[in-house]
Every structure is written in C-alpha cells, then in structure tokens.
Amino acid sequence: MSQVAHEDRGDTMYAIDVDADRILVDFCKDWSEEIPFVLVSEGLNETGAQTFPEETDPEHARFRMIVDPIDGTRGLMYDKRSAWVLTGIAPNRGDSTTMADIALAIQTEIPTSKQNQCDMLWASRGSGAAGERRDLATGERQPLRLRPSQADTFAHGFASVSNFFPGGKALTSEIEEELFREVVGEPQPGKAIIYTDQYISCGGQLFELMVGHDRFVADLRSLVHASRGEDMSLCVRPYDLCTELIAREAGCVVLSPEGSELDAPLDTRTNMSWVGYSNRRLADKVQPVLERILKRNGVMG
Numbered sequence: 001m002s003q004v005a006h007e008d009r010g011d012t013m014y015a016i017d018v019d020a021d022r023i024l025v026d027f028c029k030d031w032s033e034e035i036p037f038v039l040v041s042e043g044l045n046e047t048g049a050q051t052f053p054e055e056t057d058p059e060h061a062r063f064r065m066i067v068d069p070i071d072g073t074r075g076l077m078y079d080k081r082s083a084w085v086l087t088g089i090a091p092n093r094g095d096s097t098t099m100a101d102i103a104l105a106i107q108t109e110i111p112t113s114k115q116n117q118c119d120m121l122w123a124s125r126g127s128g129a130a131g132e133r134r135d136l137a138t139g140e141r142q143p144l145r146l147r148p149s150q151a152d153t154f155a156h157g158f159a160s161v162s163n164f165f166p167g168g169k170a171l172t173s174e175i176e177e178e179l180f181r182e183v184v185g186e187p188q189p190g191k192a193i194i195y196t197d198q199y200i201s202c203g204g205q206l207f208e209l210m211v212g213h214d215r216f217v218a219d220l221r222s223l224v225h226a227s228r229g230e231d232m233s234l235c236v237r238p239y240d241l242c243t244e245l246i247a248r249e250a251g252c253v254v255l256s257p258e259g260s261e262l263d264a265p266l267d268t269r270t271n272m273s274w275v276g277y278s279n280r281r282l283a284d285k286v287q288p289v290l291e292r293i294l295k296r297n298g299v300m301g
Helices: 015-031 073-077 169-184 202-210 221-227 244-249 280-296
Strands: 004-007 012-014 037-040 049-052 063-071 083-091 104-110 117-124 129-135 141-143 157-161 214-219 253-255 274-277
Touching: 015 037, 015 049, 015 063, 015 073, 063 073, 063 202, 073 083, 083 202, 104 202, 104 244, 117 202, 117 244, 129 244, 157 169, 169 221, 169 280, 202 214, 202 244, 202 274, 214 280, 244 253, 244 274, 253 280, 274 280
Parallel strands: 037 063, 157 214
Antiparallel strands: 004 012, 037 049, 063 083, 083 104, 104 117, 117 129, 129 141, 214 274, 253 274
C-alpha cells in the first residue's frame, strides 16, 4: 500500500490512496441515485470536481461535498499513526462556494492495524459538536467527550508549528522559536517547558485540539514558501481542513494566520495556512504575537 501509484503537481499518490478514491467514487454513484451533488476531491480528475449522477447539470446539484479520503496517508501506510476520512458539506453555490459555507462536517478515524477502537466526530453549524468511539471487534459504541484544553499558556503542554518536509524548515523553525520565547520565555536549562508533535494530518491535528491533547497548532507552509519565492505545492488544501467546523463547534478557535476565519474556495488547488487554538483566551493572547512575528520575518504583509 506504500508503493507510489503516480505523481502529480498536487502531491504523490500512493496505492492506498488509489483504493480509497475508488471506494469513494463507488459510494457517490450509489448515493446520487437519491440526490444529485458535486464531489470535490483530489483524486478525481484535473478539475478536482465531479457531479453525481454524471449527466446532472452542476447548477442543479443540491450540495457540494468536499472529501479527503485519507488525510494522513504517510503515517497510516507505514502503520505508524491513524489517518482520517474528512468530509465537509456545503450548499451548492457553484464555483463561489467556500469553506465558510460548510454546514456539516464529519471526520472518521482510520486506525492502525493494532488498534481495536476508532473515533468519529461530527458537527452541524450552530448545533455543537459530538463524537463516538467504536469497538471494531464488537461494534459497541460509546460517546466520546470533546473537551479542548482551557489552559491560557503553552507551558507544560503540546504546541506545534508544522515542519514536516524539506523546504523552508529553517525559517519555520525560527518562527516557532521566536513565538515560544515571546509567549513562554527563554528556555530553561535542563527543562522541557513546551512539547511539540508533528502529526502529518490536519484532521489528526484538529482532533488533538478537540480532545484536549494539544493547545496550539500552526501550519504556515504556504506563507513561508511564498516569502521565499518558492512555488511549493505540498501545502494545506481546503480538503485538508474541511472538518474545521467540528473543532470550532467544540470550542476551539481556527483561523488564518492573519486572524480571519477560513474562507478559501472549495477546491483542490488553493494553498492555505492555518492556526488552531484550544480556546479563545489562548487565541486572544497568542494570535497578536504570532502576527507580529510573521510580519517581522517577512512572511506576512
């Protein structure tokens, strides 16, 4: 499942991705017998969008569904860490549909082979978020409590700036160091005050915020690459963050690095950066500092 299936400008597609795309398309064909809709997903075609049933005029589709069939492929295909199926549904506003239109979101864990449980989370706009944990052997389901950390400091907690792949790593690390120094203070000899976690999955990072494991996550790759004059495609895309509604409904704060809500087009091409906080008090304290550091480093105007 870890064999390279094909390369494109957007990303490397592995054998496990190809299987997931096939399952997704088959599901959509069946579901579209009940209701017409537009699917937005990276593995479909060059446009990244397909109407189901195929003969339907996209203007007559009831909604747009953006899906990342496997968010966290690299960790899952080596059986290191869970991946996630991410799904967001928005009223169909044609090409002007954005992430801000997503009204329903679901994310489902794809566990590693040794796990006997998996989690599913969901939210509808304005109705709060919920989740459940399922026993894969018995099918038993238990409510999963979403409880983001209420701490107003990074100290003695997990806070991370994504720095997964070569390209911009030095600048990203310097931004992270500056942020931690300004928010928590200089490192203390012999002590670890802040912990970082490189979970290569936006859905997984959102989950860690929602259940209280992490306090802060930032993925600044698109800004860092642009500031260096690099056209790097391996950045966050809207399908990677199509379930951020769940985190916000659970009480987390999810923003662009500039401090606005995410409103990127519902497509497979737009490069994004984002910041997530476990609660509003922490966001109000840290966001101005982050913005100042990004401007100082020429990453943001």
